[in-house]
Amino acid sequence: MPNSAHDALIHLMIVAASSDSEMTEKELERIQGLIGRLPVFETFDSSRLAVVANACADKLNGPGGLDQVIDDAIAALPHKLQDTAYAVAVDVTSVDLHLEQEELRFLEMLRDRLDLDRLTTAAIEVSARARHRRMPD
Template sequence: MLNAAPRFKPQEALVCAMVLMAASDRQMSDAELAMMSRLVQELPAFSDFHPSEIANVTETCLGLLNQTDGIEAACTLIRDALPTRLRETAYLLACEVAAADGDLTQEELQFLQDFRIGMDLDRLIAGAIERAARARYQVI
């Protein structure tokens, strides 16, 4: 019997976007994990999402990455779970996680490009989101 593909609720899809970003360079830093936890606790989109659910969503997302075309499949699941207006939110959350540990690796940059395409976001909108995230984490 084949396992059915997972289906995400909107909040789970948003968490999966963060997990995929954090895992895109094959290592999830403490800063990225802390950022994910903070965003889930603080943002209105997660008002009725319990932080303890992060572990289950993370496991599901990482399982998707182990499959052939895993990122593409995960992006499809995320896109299908989110209303169009929350796709920008998913991209923003991915950018926030990317900025959490400072420098972006080539793998992370490639993931953001693939994720933008997967979410069907306009390049200018994505660029504005990326620039806003970068501006938030500038140091003096």
């Protein structure tokens, strides 16, 4: 069954959060927070979140793995949501203010498959860093 656009965005957030082999509590809270407040999720039935997350895990463990999840997600997204997809993935990985190599690699893979120019992706990345910055000690 093809992903809905909501499912696709959630799959990309889950993969972003787990790309370093560990989904932190902060990352999980960020995913839930984004689903709860972003206009793109206004019509998403949040009671489906566990079902969508399990479907993502099944796809990751199935034939094609990560590549299949990314390809299916992008195929399910309207073109105008590609920047949103990248933004939510960056937002989830940026929540702990430190990106592991695996997270950077996932973002690179996603960036390469989306139809976004480098200026747009750079702006999204800078914006995420600015939003997650803390006061200096």
